[in-house]
Amino acid sequence: MDGLTYFPGCSLKEEAKEFEISAMAVMKALGLPLIEFERWNCCGTVFSLTEDDLMHQLATIRNLIRVQENGSEEIVTLCSMCYNTLKRSSLFVNRDKERLEKINAFMDREQAYEGKVEVRHLLEVLRDRIGWDKVEEAMTHSLEGLSVAPYYGCMLLRPREVGIDDPDNPTIMQDLIEALWATPVEFPFQTECCGSYQVVDRRELIVERTHRILSSARRSGADVVITSCPLCQYNLQKTQSELKETIPTFEEMPVIYFTQLMAVALEVDSGELPSPLLAGLAIEEGVGNGER
């Protein structure tokens, strides 16, 4: 099996299908396909901060056991939130063998987890294993002239011990943007929290943050914002229409997954893209959407 053991997570099967479609197509084109492993379960959604609350580590550890059963020592995620939860949980049990023993004793019908599975985010694989030069080589449609703002949010970078890059000054998405010949746009709110799950009962808070984050990206000259988190994407994209109702001068900004941007440049299936962006790229609707 030549590919990556891929953990989708629930969002990628529901709200964030475009993320999976584009990532699958891109990784196939780069020769390192994503292979979804059998019987994964929800990542656990949020890492539990209660030290003795082992029950909320079961979901993640069970996933790592399944990966281990598959004979793999690595699990690759696309969703920043899944990445964060899985990674922190794996460190949590590796740091204290007593915790791991307790969890293994509870899961007495499963293999014991040996603590060897590495959790990685796809961006890390692109940077460390494939390399930006290879990504550039694979590009068939240059994105020259397009200004792209990377939005990192929280989960890829914080806390420091699980961050895939410098939490204060990340560059990993800028490097990707450059590899595709687009212009990276730095803006002050790129690592600001989008408001996360507050969207459930404090939607107005998200609307306000969307305004702050996207207006800043706009002022810095961005045509499009990229992200790697389905929740950030949802919050930043879905609240824009409400925002326009209260602030009519607000200019809408497409927020897409980094893999969609790559799919456009590699001319593979990108999933659905917002039409203003397609116009900006001088790409016809439907191009790159053929394989579905």
Place this chain on the structure above:
Amino acid sequence: MGKGNMNEQENAMIRIHVMGKTYQVPAGLTIMDAMEYSGYRFIRGAGCRSGFCGACSTIYRREEDYRLQFALACQEMAEDGMYLVQLPFTPAPRSKYNLEEIDPSENVLLQYYPEIARCVSCNTCTKACPQDIEVMDYVQAALRGDIARTAALSFDCIQCGLCTMRCPADIKHYHMAQMARRIYGRYLSPVPNHLEERLCEIEEGVYDNELGKLMAMNKEELGIAYAARIREEAK
């Protein structure tokens, strides 16, 4: 049957503990029969007596095993040293929905049973299932909006409720899975064309003549016709 054999049979008694009280019962009985032998009369907690209705949920422990076990009383054999209790009812209200009016999209199960998002993947439900269903896997499938997989994995569920009584996240597995199967049947399963065609034929009266002939036969003629019927070849 020889005399020695009789004695052996008589000697094969086992002890079971029903709600803390110990009884001697003959070996080789189901839990349900053993309890009845002990003098219990089932008013609730028994139905089909053949493993289909899910009424006879039973919880037990063996004397030297830390694990709690789950069974259908009409199916599992009583063993020496079992501590037994019945669970004739599971308090689990069903969500109200009109199958004709719901939107069969990915989020629908979560919408009617939002507590599935509380699943911590402990797998306790699976361990409780007397039907050997991968219960956690179907909850997880539901969580990610895979209605077809939820329906397929839960197909053998007999609504006994044991999973639901054990779940630390208070999920009502079997009601949720039943909804998934209904949605699957109503909106997602492939339409069987041959069935539609046959129904049309019936409406058009294609079989009226044949049916009329059968209706006119007496019992004896029916018997002969039945014996001479054309059978579908086993494939």
